[in-house]
Amino acid sequence: MTKAARGWTIAALVATVALLATSLAWAVGGGVTLSTQRGAWPMFRAGAPGEGLADLPGTVVDVVAADMAMMGGSGMMGGRSADAGSWPSGWMSLTAHRADVPAGTVTLRVVNGGSVDHELVVLPLPxxxxxxxxxxxxxxxxxxxxxxxxxxxxxxxGEGEGIAPGAQGWVTLDLKPGRYELVCNLPGHYAAGMETLLVVR
Structure with missing residues (x-):
């Protein structure tokens, strides 16, 4: 194994462990609590980010946007730029706490658990x-x-310039029965793994 390949392998392992540790902390209750009830995400409910979220309309679907970028400016482990759209496959994810919902009014609430801006776009899936x-x-x-x-x-x-790290955003839609792909469409993020399925019945 070359020195460069060894460096990437070590970087990937460190990033994976960091992401798993964060996810475990959330799951055990040290931070974010996923639930089907309104008013979830206690970690993000201090001050402005949590204002009024208990009143979101319709079926609320909580979505976590995550990445394995490391803090410290706009750089990423391995020397790749967070702004260049050059992210390794599998280094980002979108995870919804439920994969199917009844048709009608649906609010998608996104929490950015990563270290760069993210977004969520709803696309019908052919x-x-x-x-x-x-x-x-x-x-x-x-x-x-x-x-x-x-x-x-x-x-x-709704629309903006991106959901900042540690913040959240949401959109309320009237969804008909069908299959939808939820994606982050910032440059490079889709190819890096930021997509998930939502089925509306």
């Missing part, structure tokens, strides 16, 4: 297509012309 199969353009994004809405504002509803 028959026969699985999540993660969209074509990624030269700019590192997927076509979002069929988007039904997005949560990309820090501590606010």
């Amino acid at each position: 028959d026969g297509q699985r999540v993660g199969q969209r074509d990624v353009g030269a700019d590192g994004t997927v076509d979002e012309s069929t988007s039904l809405g997005e949560a990309s504002a820090t501590n606010a509803e």
Whole structure:
């Protein structure tokens, strides 16, 4: 194994352990608590981020945006830039606390548990297509012309410039029965693993 490959392997292991430790801390109750009840995410309810969230309409789906980027400026382990859209596959994720919901009013509430900005875009999923199969353009994004809405504002509803680390955003939509792909469409994030399935029945 070359020295560079060994460095990447060590960096990936350290990042994986850090992400698993954070997830375990949340699961054990040291931070975020996922639940189907409104008013979840106690870790993020201090001050402005949690204001009024108990009144979100419809079925609330909590989604965690995560990445294995390490703190310290805009850099990432291995020397890749967080702004360059050059993220290794599997270094980011979107995780919804429930994968299916009844049709009607649905609020998607996104907590950014990572260290760079993220967003959530809702895209209908064509028959026969699985999540993660969209074509990624030269700019590192997927076509979002069929988007039904997005949560990309820090501590606010709807569109914005991205949800900052440690913050949250949300979007309320009227969803018909079908399959939807939830994605982060910031450059490089989809290819790095930021997609998940939502089924509306």
